[in-house]
Amino acid sequence: MADVLTRCEELITDVDFNSVKAWKESHQGGKVIGYFPVYAPVEIIHASGALPISIHGAGDRLDLQYADSRFGSFICSICKTTLELGLTNRLRDFDGLLFTSICDVARNLCFVMKRNFPSMYVDFIHLPHNCPSDAAAEFLAADYDRVRWELQKLTGRRADDDALRHSIEVYNINRSLTADLYALRSREPHLLSTYELYLLVRAGDLMPVEEHNQLLTEARERMERPARPRDSIRVVIEGAFCEQPPLDLIKLIEAAGCYIVEDDFTLGRRWFRHAVPTEGDPLRALAEAYVKDAVYSSVRHDGERSRVDGLIEKVRRNKADAVLSFIAKFCEPAYFDYVLFKREMERVGIPHLLLEFEEKLFTFDRAQMEIETFVESLLFV
Amino acid sequence: MKTEYRGNIHQRQKELMTSWYARLESAQAVAMMISGNCVELLEAFGLVPFYPEINALQLAIRHQSLEPILVAEEMGYAADNCAYVKADVGAWLKGITPTGHPLPRPALVLCNFVGCNTYVKWFEHTAEFTGAPLYVLDVPFLRGDEPTEAAVTYVVKQLQEVIARLETISGIRFDIDRLREATGYAAETEELWSKIKRLCQNTPAPFDAYFDAITLMGPLYVYRATREGVEFFRAAYEEIAQKVARHEGVYDDERFRIVVEGPPPYSHFRNFRDMFAKWKAVAVASTYSTVGGLWEFGFRHDPDHPLESIARHMLEHNVTNRNYLQRYDQIERYVREWNADAIVIHFVKSCRLFSAGQGDMRDYFTKERDVPTLYIESDLEDPRYFSEAQIKNRVDAFFEALEHRKLAGSRLPVAGNR
Ligand code: SF4
Ligand code: SF4
Numbered sequence: 001m002a003d004v005l006t007r008c009e010e011l012i013t014d015v016d017f018n019s020v021k022a023w024k025e026s027h028q029g030g031k032v033i034g035y036f037p038v039y040a041p042v043e044i045i046h047a048s049g050a051l052p053i054s055i056h057g058a059g060d061r062l063d064l065q066y067a068d069s070r071f072g073s074f075i076c077s078i079c080k081t082t083l084e085l086g087l088t089n090r091l092r093d094f095d096g097l098l099f100t101s102i103c104d105v106a107r108n109l110c111f112v113m114k115r116n117f118p119s120m121y122v123d124f125i126h127l128p129h130n131c132p133s134d135a136a137a138e139f140l141a142a143d144y145d146r147v148r149w150e151l152q153k154l155t156g157r158r159a160d161d162d163a164l165r166h167s168i169e170v171y172n173i174n175r176s177l178t179a180d181l182y183a184l185r186s187r188e189p190h191l192l193s194t195y196e197l198y199l200l201v202r203a204g205d206l207m208p209v210e211e212h213n214q215l216l217t218e219a220r221e222r223m224e225r226p227a228r229p230r231d232s233i234r235v236v237i238e239g240a241f242c243e244q245p246p247l248d249l250i251k252l253i254e255a256a257g258c259y260i261v262e263d264d265f266t267l268g269r270r271w272f273r274h275a276v277p278t279e280g281d282p283l284r285a286l287a288e289a290y291v292k293d294a295v296y297s298s299v300r301h302d303g304e305r306s307r308v309d310g311l312i313e314k315v316r317r318n319k320a321d322a323v324l325s326f327i328a329k330f331c332e333p334a335y336f337d338y339v340l341f342k343r344e345m346e347r348v349g350i351p352h353l354l355l356e357f358e359e360k361l362f363t364f365d366r367a368q369m370e371i372e373t374f375v376e377s378l379l380f381v
Numbered sequence: 382m383k384t385e386y387r388g389n390i391h392q393r394q395k396e397l398m399t400s401w402y403a404r405l406e407s408a409q410a411v412a413m414m415i416s417g418n419c420v421e422l423l424e425a426f427g428l429v430p431f432y433p434e435i436n437a438l439q440l441a442i443r444h445q446s447l448e449p450i451l452v453a454e455e456m457g458y459a460a461d462n463c464a465y466v467k468a469d470v471g472a473w474l475k476g477i478t479p480t481g482h483p484l485p486r487p488a489l490v491l492c493n494f495v496g497c498n499t500y501v502k503w504f505e506h507t508a509e510f511t512g513a514p515l516y517v518l519d520v521p522f523l524r525g526d527e528p529t530e531a532a533v534t535y536v537v538k539q540l541q542e543v544i545a546r547l548e549t550i551s552g553i554r555f556d557i558d559r560l561r562e563a564t565g566y567a568a569e570t571e572e573l574w575s576k577i578k579r580l581c582q583n584t585p586a587p588f589d590a591y592f593d594a595i596t597l598m599g600p601l602y603v604y605r606a607t608r609e610g611v612e613f614f615r616a617a618y619e620e621i622a623q624k625v626a627r628h629e630g631v632y633d634d635e636r637f638r639i640v641v642e643g644p645p646p647y648s649h650f651r652n653f654r655d656m657f658a659k660w661k662a663v664a665v666a667s668t669y670s671t672v673g674g675l676w677e678f679g680f681r682h683d684p685d686h687p688l689e690s691i692a693r694h695m696l697e698h699n700v701t702n703r704n705y706l707q708r709y710d711q712i713e714r715y716v717r718e719w720n721a722d723a724i725v726i727h728f729v730k731s732c733r734l735f736s737a738g739q740g741d742m743r744d745y746f747t748k749e750r751d752v753p754t755l756y757i758e759s760d761l762e763d764p765r766y767f768s769e770a771q772i773k774n775r776v777d778a779f780f781e782a783l784e785h786r787k788l789a790g791s792r793l794p795v796a797g798n799r
Contacts, residue, residue: 070740073758074461074730079737101522103498108738111705115745123524124704126532129494129501130519135538139521142531301494301501301517304508332733335459336466336502340509342457 001222008203015061020093031155035098037242039268043167047159048151054205057081060360076330077359078243079109096121102299131291131302140287164282172275177216189259190229233321233378237263243328245357257375261318298333308344323352390617412487416672417495417699424563424606426551437465439479441647441762463731464762466503488550492517496701497734520695528696536692563606564682570605571676573614578677581665585630591641591664637662640715643727648764660780666715671700728758755779
């Protein structure tokens with residue numbers, strides 16, 4: 001297992017995307033499409049014959065030389081490091097970039113990328129904010145169709161319905177394997193740490209889905225190992241759905257006495273509640289699934305109070321003791337939701353702690369102290 | 382220095398806005414956002430638009446914004462949340478209003494989500510705190526030059542859903558002729574407003590298209606689709622056109638013509654304006670004056686296709702739903718057609734819709750278009766982020782260099798733009 005985890009960690013921290021380069025070398029003429037979090041319809045990219053790769057900025061692996069002045073103060077780090085990846089020529093193996101309507105920053109970034117990298121295919125999908133409306137799925141399916149056409153121009157291959165159904169199937173398997181591991185961790189958090197789970201799942205952002213399915217299957221088989229539960233509180237992590245925290249910070253939270261039993265790291269990989277249907281019109285099925293069957297998220301409006309109720313339900317379902325609001329600095333969607341979450345958690349009596357992070361956070365003393373104090377207050381008081 | 386334009390229209394604008402506030406107390410109000418607003422639809426039902434943004438900016442202008450912002454932060458809002466939202470929520474919960482009169486509990490919170498993702502959050506919170514029902518009208522962002530047909534259909538279908546809600550609220554059946562009348566008035570107002578803006582192509586510019594335009598924007602958003610609105614803008618046009626005929630400008634000896642990008646710092650509106658007045662620098666055009674609608678390039682509401690034209694207005698003809706590069710083009714057209722010397726970018730901490738990426742914008746204009754560009758940072762609502770001395774220094778340094786460049790008649794680099 002250790003070797004698998006090491007490989008995953010190498011993939012995640014490689015800001016030169018050597019794995020993408022290798023894929024291109026072994027796939028003559030193959031195209032690579034990078035997509036920005038939180039969610040993207042990867043099935044369409046896959047069915048067009050391209051390799052979808054999720055770009056989550058550059059973590060703490062890149063110093064900002066150019067991007068800082070383009071984006072100014074008060075802007076989250078993932079946007080800046082993503083632009084920096086481009087400006088330092090690290091996205092050279094990417095043929096296209098996809099962004100979606102998650103927030104104003106990501107949206108403007110899309111067009112700044114478009115201006116700075118004119119030879120790339122850069123597109124923006126408007127994911128609907130009016131999910132209760134009957135018109136939403138129809139619109140989204142049409143937008144997906146537009147993207148299918150754009151991808152066809154790029155790859156020369158049309159994502160026809162059969163190809164799409166196949167891709168949906170492969171990704172359904174991926175989501176189901178991921179869900180199994182999440183369920184295992186929630187049930188027996190001493191058997192699978194979040195740090196390990198995180199590496200396993202996030203590695204899927206950077207490799208072909210078929211390979212990732214195999215990796216998850218093997219990891220699951222090798223996971224039976226004796227381990228003893230320790231004194232920890234069960235927490236749900238909420239708010240880290242886009243920019244990702246430094247890996248060490250995840251370790252630290254666990255070491256400080258938390259079993260993380262549910263989280264929203266790389267949320268897009270677990271976006272649907274059920275398998276996406278493979279019958280009927282596949283684009284419509286993907287659109288319907290987005291509109292009607294997605295997990296709640298701070299980057300989408302899907303009806304009144306759905307997120308507040310969603311969080312409380314999540315806490316109950318996972319028998320969590322507390323919520324850790326774990327928010328990337330300057331991430332406005334997360335900050336806004338925190339206000340309503342906090343209000344409701346206080347109303348129903350769920351203990352919670354707010355912790356901010358940045359991609360580049362090198363001293364964790366304060367975070368450690370806050371988490372330890374919080375854990376102690378729950379364990380021993 | 383007294384610089385703003387004070388004619389009859391100023392007085393009339395005050396009367397209109399006072400009577401709007403009074404109507405808010407008696408009639409049924411629908412909360413809506415300024416950007417790409419669909420006030421025509423409300424007008425067809427005799428419902429009054431209520432704009433929390435106007436509320437928030439009035440609080441800032443009257444130096445009343447900090448208290449409600451602190452109330453909101455106390456509740457858990459972050460230092461980095463849009464301060465418009467914080468001021469509005471804090472003020473609602475504490476009963477602080479710019480007029481001293483209570484604000485209405487909206488009959489419907491209609492989130493005309495146009496470009497700004499914060500709108501969705503803001504109105505979710507408004508609905509939560511006021512207990513009013515919420516409808517999020519989702520307007521797909523403009524990716525290409527024009528909206529896709531699917532996007533237009535999607536918005537029209539949602540407008541029909543909104544109509545059903547408005548029928549219930551008002552107890553009035555939807556009458557397409559009333560909507561045609563409202564869009565007809567809107568088209569007339571838009572024509573006059575565009576002509577007013579074009580008057581700033583004259584030298585000297587007769588009014589400031591940033592600071593003075595804000596005075597006209599209240600009636601534009603509240604009264605656009607009414608006869609009163611048309612009359613107001615006709616009178617305004619005539620009054621300003623007469624100024625042009627008399628060769629009167631904001632500054633008769635105008636020295637610099639600028640295009641301003643970004644919202645103003647309302648908490649220090651006067652001081653900020655004075656910094657430019659000192660240099661007799663007049664804004665001949667601004668992007669902020671196009672948040673509610675971008676009409677100077679020809680779009681009008683269409684009484685023959687009222688719903689579709691409302692949809693197109695929301696999708697395509699307002700700066701907030703247009704993509705970032707289209708904003709570069711808009712500014713570029715202003716520089717060229719309004720004959721400007723420079724661009725002033727005001728980075729507003731609260732507003733990522735406007736600000737995220739403005740460094741790239743500056744890079745583009747200075748490096749690729751050779752247009753001198755001043756970049757300053759503060760906030761539109763939160764007084765704590767206005768560093769007066771620092772901003773003033775930058776403004777002075779910029780215009781000094783610009784003056785030098787003008788005198789030299791050359792394309793010297795301008796200090797202060799980096
Ligand atoms: S971290 Fe938050 S603010 Fe930044 S791009 Fe992601 S969702 Fe937007
Ligand atoms: S983010 Fe900008 S556009 Fe959006 S509500 Fe705040 S000030 Fe207005």
